[in-house]
Amino acid sequence: MPLPMRIADGLDALSRRFTKRPGRPSGIVLISSGGLGDTVLFALVLRRFAALARPGEAVTVVLRKDAARMGFLFPDGVRVQAADFRRLRRNPAYRSQVHGRLFRLN
DSSP states (O other), rough: OOOOHEEEEEEEHHHHHHHSSSSSOOOOOEEEEOHHHHHHHHHHHHHHHHHOOOTTTTTEEEEEEGGGGEEEEEEEETEEEOOOOOHHHHHHHHHHHHHHHHHOOO
């Protein structure tokens, strides 16, 4: 991993260590890194994963930016977050932003 990414990840880890959550972590965050076809197949098993959530907990699926338009296949109540995986690998600021979003989701 390039040095700028290691530095960004270290700073993110440090800031998360000192960030207080408003309550207990809750909800389920699933990451599906496949393309359009993989997302269609993932939609078939998503209900089983969503069943792991306690009543009232949110279920969020993080998808590649190009696959996020397949979110209409998911059950009602499932939130979709899109992430540009190529940009995630190359841009430390974007990487930190995505890490922050994931931290706040759960």
